[in-house]
Amino acid sequence: MEEIPVKVAVRIRPLLCKEILHNHQVCVRVIPNTQQIIIGRDRVFTFDFVFGKNSTQDEVYNTCIKPLVLSLIEGYNVTVFAYGQTGSGKTYTIGGGHVASVVEGQKGIIPRAIQEIFQNISENPSTDFKIKVSYIEVYKEDLRDLLELETSMKDLHIREDEKGNTVIVGAKECQVESADEVMSLLEMGNAARHTGTTQMNEHSSRSHAIFTISICQVEKNTEAAEDGSWCSRRHIVSKFHFVDLAGSERVMKTGNTGERFKESIQINSGLLALGNVISALGDPRRKSSHIPYRDAKITRLLKDSLGGSAKTVMITCVSPSSLNFDESLNSLKYANRARNIRNKPILNFSPESDRMDEMEFEIKLLREALQSQQASSMSQTSQIHREETPDNRILFLEEQVAQLQGECLGYQNCIEEAFTLLVELKDAVRLNQKQQHKLQEWFNMTQEVRKSILTSFRGSRGIGNLEEGPQHITVIQLKRELKKCQCALAADEVVFNKKELEVKELKNQVQMMVQENKEHVLSLKEAQKVNRLQNEKIIEQQLLLDQMSEELTKLNLSMTSSAKETCGDGPDARIPEKRPYTVPFDTRLGHYICIPARSDARKVYTSPSVYSLDRVVAGFRTRSQMLLGHIEEQDEVLHCQFSDNSDEESEGQEKSEIGHQSHSWIQKPGSVCSLVELNDIHDQTQKSSLENEDFKDLKVECLQESQELNLQKLRNSELILTEAKQKMRELTININMKEDLIKELMKTGNDAKSVSKQYSLKVRKLAHEAEQAKVELIETEKQLQELENKDLSDVALKVKLQREFRKKMDAAKLKVQVLQKKQQNSKKLASLSIQNEKHANELEQSVDHMKYQKVQLQKRLQEENEKRKQLDTEIKRDQQKIKVILSYFPAKHNVKY
Numbered sequence: 001m002e003e004i005p006v007k008v009a010v011r012i013r014p015l016l017c018k019e020i021l022h023n024h025q026v027c028v029r030v031i032p033n034t035q036q037i038i039i040g041r042d043r044v045f046t047f048d049f050v051f052g053k054n055s056t057q058d059e060v061y062n063t064c065i066k067p068l069v070l071s072l073i074e075g076y077n078v079t080v081f082a083y084g085q086t087g088s089g090k091t092y093t094i095g096g097g098h099v100a101s102v103v104e105g106q107k108g109i110i111p112r113a114i115q116e117i118f119q120n121i122s123e124n125p126s127t128d129f130k131i132k133v134s135y136i137e138v139y140k141e142d143l144r145d146l147l148e149l150e151t152s153m154k155d156l157h158i159r160e161d162e163k164g165n166t167v168i169v170g171a172k173e174c175q176v177e178s179a180d181e182v183m184s185l186l187e188m189g190n191a192a193r194h195t196g197t198t199q200m201n202e203h204s205s206r207s208h209a210i211f212t213i214s215i216c217q218v219e220k221n222t223e224a225a226e227d228g229s230w231c232s233r234r235h236i237v238s239k240f241h242f243v244d245l246a247g248s249e250r251v252m253k254t255g256n257t258g259e260r261f262k263e264s265i266q267i268n269s270g271l272l273a274l275g276n277v278i279s280a281l282g283d284p285r286r287k288s289s290h291i292p293y294r295d296a297k298i299t300r301l302l303k304d305s306l307g308g309s310a311k312t313v314m315i316t317c318v319s320p321s322s323l324n325f326d327e328s329l330n331s332l333k334y335a336n337r338a339r340n341i342r343n344k345p346i347l348n349f350s351p352e353s354d355r356m357d358e359m360e361f362e363i364k365l366l367r368e369a370l371q372s373q374q375a376s377s378m379s380q381t382s383q384i385h386r387e388e389t390p391d392n393r394i395l396f397l398e399e400q401v402a403q404l405q406g407e408c409l410g411y412q413n414c415i416e417e418a419f420t421l422l423v424e425l426k427d428a429v430r431l432n433q434k435q436q437h438k439l440q441e442w443f444n445m446t447q448e449v450r451k452s453i454l455t456s457f458r459g460s461r462g463i464g465n466l467e468e469g470p471q472h473i474t475v476i477q478l479k480r481e482l483k484k485c486q487c488a489l490a491a492d493e494v495v496f497n498k499k500e501l502e503v504k505e506l507k508n509q510v511q512m513m514v515q516e517n518k519e520h521v522l523s524l525k526e527a528q529k530v531n532r533l534q535n536e537k538i539i540e541q542q543l544l545l546d547q548m549s550e551e552l553t554k555l556n557l558s559m560t561s562s563a564k565e566t567c568g569d570g571p572d573a574r575i576p577e578k579r580p581y582t583v584p585f586d587t588r589l590g591h592y593i594c595i596p597a598r599s600d601a602r603k604v605y606t607s608p609s610v611y612s613l614d615r616v617v618a619g620f621r622t623r624s625q626m627l628l629g630h631i632e633e634q635d636e637v638l639h640c641q642f643s644d645n646s647d648e649e650s651e652g653q654e655k656s657e658i659g660h661q662s663h664s665w666i667q668k669p670g671s672v673c674s675l676v677e678l679n680d681i682h683d684q685t686q687k688s689s690l691e692n693e694d695f696k697d698l699k700v701e702c703l704q705e706s707q708e709l710n711l712q713k714l715r716n717s718e719l720i721l722t723e724a725k726q727k728m729r730e731l732t733i734n735i736n737m738k739e740d741l742i743k744e745l746m747k748t749g750n751d752a753k754s755v756s757k758q759y760s761l762k763v764r765k766l767a768h769e770a771e772q773a774k775v776e777l778i779e780t781e782k783q784l785q786e787l788e789n790k791d792l793s794d795v796a797l798k799v800k801l802q803r804e805f806r807k808k809m810d811a812a813k814l815k816v817q818v819l820q821k822k823q824q825n826s827k828k829l830a831s832l833s834i835q836n837e838k839h840a841n842e843l844e845q846s847v848d849h850m851k852y853q854k855v856q857l858q859k860r861l862q863e864e865n866e867k868r869k870q871l872d873t874e875i876k877r878d879q880q881k882i883k884v885i886l887s888y889f890p891a892k893h894n895v896k897y
């Protein structure tokens, strides 16, 4: 047996759009005009076939796969498998995914191979082809039948047949007649395959998939062997496995979590096992050592293809991006190792055993047919058959006999015709002695064969004669029954088709509902998101409000304390008792500049801080006493009263004092001093000019300090006011926003309500329809049963119909369940809209509260404004005073005495 290596191809896909956008660099290239690939700067690998980024699907197919299709038709088992990192282009190359939507040029290997196989069949009319298709996937180390999803994983087993080929017992094999049929099965299986989105690939295959096409070829014509013996018909069964492996992936790169993470682990462990098998098979030193096929399902399934009896092509797909350098290098290393794997392909052709297989198969079919016929005829000819019901053994033998008789008759006819022809030819054509001798030998042999066939045929007829009568009757009856059954079947089929259409319609409606529901759920989620945002904003605003009220309280406190300071430190007309002394300069000033004193002049008296005022008062007192002593010494008329009396108390006295030329230090409003008097006083006080100068400085200093303090307070107050105004503005904006959001929320809630109403209406309608469909199906089932009881038709057919019917029933039940679920969802939707409303109410309440707070804040702001104005006035007055004092004293210095 000839050994051939596994052929290895490497395909580098182009950079994907997103990779180009992210400026990925290319790190793998094909060396032009060679079969080599260079990765990085200097790692070079040689392969059987290499395909660069510009290679087409057609190129890949023609180079690697076309020869495999030819081998398949010849009778070899062949395999192509795509290996590589996730997102490297395996599915694209093999031709998985949504094949129906792929344009012609982009079609992968499987669709192209299918087309070619069927083309070969059509070009070969002398051979009968039976084509079967199966599709399975290995998902998380479990086998799944992608063509019969109901098949339990436990019912699928990997076994080896007597020839050592790997077979999957329990997998559905669909017999197909056309390429379109295969394509629709492929599409169906692809749709059922486990795929998912990862960061590396939007449509990542999460399982290893094996699509298998089995071809059974039987030659139509019988050929005479050269030696004259009769040769049986050629019988070939070969298989083409298309394997799309899941991609190896680094969990960190794919960002997989949860289920995807578990899948990753299983995928990687399966691929690791495959890598080990490739390493073991590819290592010449380990040739005789154990190959760990049993480590994973995928390696067990690929046993034939790797080191077995199949012809295999491995296509390694590689990403060109430098970000995937490590993975690409790894894939290339495995691919390189796989080149060392040697297979021993064998032709799956064995005339004797295949003929036996064929006969056994035919016997089986006939036995089944006979059994069903007997079963159907038993009801009508029960009397006859009750006595002669054959057991399985007899049936089997009878069938064999019938089969052989049929064949014998065929051969006999052929031989008869050939015999007559040869007899005629013998006389008409001149033959040499050798030819005549050979022909005679043939005549003799034919005679013998004829004799033996006739003997056996007679023998069997001898047995059959006894049964010919009843059998003939039975056959006629069976034929009649068959016709009846066929008619009934046709009628049933019409009903079924109708029901199927209805079910399809229902399915569509349900799908639409599911879509609608999805949309509702999405909009609901969005509403919830908006709600959440609103809540967050409310909390923020609440915090802001708290902060503001805190600041307001602080501001209030500071304003109150400043007001207290103002009242407590300085002389106040309202609290005259607290003001112990008045200032002499004021009196003079009043006399001198004749300022008409306002009645409320003292009410707005401002003062420096407690410390400075005390200091001023204390200094003033000391100096005044000194001055008074001095003046009293010089002039007894001038009697200054240092009194603690209030302004009001001193007012009357003042008047009398003025009348007596006596001067009080207390300045009274409206009191006017003459210049003479002032001069007199000045003359008297001239000696104490130094002390007065000091006093002036002190007074100015004190006023300046007080003014500075007031200015500072004013600045602070302005700052706080600006801040408060800013917050007021923010509050107003927030309130407006919140009001808008409430409106939106109410609108969304109303929308959701109306939609959920419509939805529940629809659900009710559909539930009703499903109920009707169920009732109709039950009725049909009854009808069918009645029909079956009456006619007792083909058992296999009956079973098939029952199965189909049950499937449809299950589908209808499922639909009802889905509808019930939808109803529940709609209820949930309704409750959510109520929640929404509640939330909106709460929001409204909070907005009301905020509005109230805003009004309060405005009030406080007004108060603050007023206070600020007062402060302003005080400052201005202080400034005025300072100006006056400053202007008064230089004047005083300039006075000529």
Ligand SMILES: Nc1ncnc2c1ncn2[C@@H]1O[C@H](COP(=O)(O)OP(=O)(O)OP(=O)(O)O)[C@@H](O)[C@H]1O
Pocket: 012, 013, 014, 016, 084, 085, 086, 087, 088, 089, 090, 091, 092, 093, 201, 203, 204, 205, 206, 245, 246, 247, 248, 317
């Ligand atoms: N030769 C190519 N030319 C153009 N685009 C390609 C090529 N090969 C792959 N792609 C694109 O790259 C992306 C990933 O390809 P694909 O899904 O076939 O990768 P994969 O190896 O099967 O991945 P996974 O192992 O995750 O299933 C797809 O969008 C596919 O269209």
